[in-house]
Amino acid sequence: MKNILLLFALVSVLLFGITTYRNYKKEKPLVVIMMGAPGVGKGTHSLELSKALNLPHISTGDLFRENIKNETELGKIAKELIDKGQLVPDNIVVEMLFNHINNNGYNVTGYILDGFPRTLIQAKSLDQRLGNNYNKIALNLNVDEEKLIQRITGRLICKSCQTPFHKINIPPKIEGKCDKCESDLYQREDDTKEVLKNRLEVYNKNTKPLIDYYRNNNILKDIDSNGSKEVVLENILKSIKQNKNQ
Ligand code: ADP
Ligand code: ZN
Numbered sequence: 673m674k675n676i677l678l679l680f681a682l683v684s685v686l687l688f689g690i691t692t693y694r695n696y697k698k699e700k701p702l703v704v705i706m707m708g709a710p711g712v713g714k715g716t717h718s719l720e721l722s723k724a725l726n727l728p729h730i731s732t733g734d735l736f737r738e739n740i741k742n743e744t745e746l747g748k749i750a751k752e753l754i755d756k757g758q759l760v761p762d763n764i765v766v767e768m769l770f771n772h773i774n775n776n777g778y779n780v781t782g783y784i785l786d787g788f789p790r791t792l793i794q795a796k797s798l799d800q801r802l803g804n805n806y807n808k809i810a811l812n813l814n815v816d817e818e819k820l821i822q823r824i825t826g827r828l829i830c831k832s833c834q835t836p837f838h839k840i841n842i843p844p845k846i847e848g849k850c851d852k853c854e855s856d857l858y859q860r861e862d863d864t865k866e867v868l869k870n871r872l873e874v875y876n877k878n879t880k881p882l883i884d885y886y887r888n889n890n891i892l893k894d895i896d897s898n899g900s901k902e903v904v905l906e907n908i909l910k911s912i913k914q915n916k917n918q
Contacts, residue, residue, distance in 0.1 A: 699807070700805060700806050700807045701779075701780065701781060701782030701805075701806050701807070702725070702727065702782040702806065702807045702808075702809070702912075703782050703783060703784075703785065703802060703806045703807070703808050703809075704721065704725075704727070704782075704783075704784045704785065704809055704810075704811065704912070705785050705788075705789070705798075705808065705809070705810040705811065705886070706718050706784065706785060706786045706787075706811055706813065707810055707811060707812045707813065707879075707882065707883060707886070707892075708811075708812060708813030708814065708815075708897070709815075709820055709872060709875050710820070710824060710868065710871045710872065710875060711815075711819075711820035711821070711823040711824035711827075711868070712813040712814070712815050712820065712823075712897055713813060713815070713823065713897055713904070714731075714786045714787065714813060715731060715733075715734075715786055715834075715836045716836050716842070716901060717813065717897065717901070717904055717905065717908060718731065718784050718786040719835065719836075720901055720904075720905045721784055721905065721908055721909075722784055724905060724909060725784075725912075727781060727782055727783055727784050728776065728778050728781060728783045728784070729783070729784045729786060730769065730772065730773070730778070730783050730784065730785055730786065730788070731786040731787050731834070732765055732768070732769055732785075732786075732787040732788045732790075733754075733786075733787045734786075734834050735768055735769070735772060736750040736754060736760065736768075737834075737860075739768075740754075746764065746768065749764065750764075754861075754862055755861055755862060755867070756867070756870065757862055757867040757868070757869075757870030757871040757873075757874060758870070758874065759790060759791065759874055759878065762791055762793045762794055762797075765788065765790075765794060766794060766797050769788055770801065782806065782807075785798075789879075789882060790875075790878060790879045790882075791878050791879070791882075792881065792882065792885065795882050795885055795886075807915075807916070808891050809891055809893060809911070809912060809915045810882075810883075810886035810891050810892045810893070811892075811893050811895050811908060811911065812883050812886075812892055812893065812894045812895060813895050813897040813904075814894060814895065814896055814897055814898075815897045815898050816898060819898065820868075820872075821865065821868065822840075823838065823841070824863050824868050825863060825864070825865060825868070826838045826839040826840055826841065827839075827859065827860065827863050828844070828848075828857040828858065828859060829857060829858060829859075829860060830850035830852070830853065830855050830856075830857055831850075831855045831856050831857070831858055832850070832853055832855040833850060833852055833853050833855065835850055835851070835852055835853075837850075837851075837857060842901070844857060891915075893911040893912075893914075893915065895907050895908055895911060
């Protein structure tokens with residue numbers, strides 16, 4: 673009897689040790705925050721990164737556009753603001769995003785955030801949610817200002833899978849059709865010169881300060897995004913690797 677108890681105790685200690693060691697060794701899920709002005713290519717590079725790292729890509733803009741397409745209550749509220757280039761209120765965005773993450777089990781896998789956070793309140797609610805359980809990195813994508821306008825006003829998006837194209841920089845193989853799913857491409861209503869002016873103003877006032885916020889948290893990496901999709905992806909992957917080794 674004594675021997676059996678001893679054996680039981682030994683096995684328990686061993687199992688406990690193995691589990692603790694495994695948890696210690698286990699890498700935390702990665703959350704990548706894509707930062708940068710409208711038109712900098714957050715969507716395009718997020719999709720490339722999503723494939724490369726096998727992480728889900730979450731775009732709050734896409735979630736809103738989905739709601740607008742489906743004519744939901746949320747869609748109605750969002751459309752009015754989005755068409756003017758204004759931000760949707762923080763509490764609405766946060767609730768929509770966190771529900772989306774929960775419903776899809778992305779808490780476990782980690783994810784790439786595109787278009788969130790856009791305000792300090794959003795950034796703080798994200799921090800609160802992630803705690804110390806995730807590896808975080810914020811990528812600050814930079815392109816020359818005149819390129820932003822050219823990128824935005826030439827942008828085309830797939831109606832069904834949201835893949836972005838560009839009339840000149842990334843033309844679809846068949847004009848007006850998505851390379852991936854052959855659905856029609858369209859130009860976003862807020863991708864006009866006039867609305868872009870507003871979006872840039874909102875970005876400079878509300879979102880740009882987040883760059884310092886993340887720099888102070890030591891999780892910010894600046895990424896030169898003037899190059900091609902491939903070159904930018906390489907820059908991003910390098911930064912993520914460096915971050916891991918820190
Ligand atoms: P962009 O090309 O400017 O990155 P997005 O597709 O990310 O555009 O977003 C389009 C619009 O959706 C924004 O201009 C804003 O009105 C709304 N939106 C998206 N994400 C947020 C957010 N995190 N907070 C507030 N509004 C948002
Ligand atoms: Zn498509």
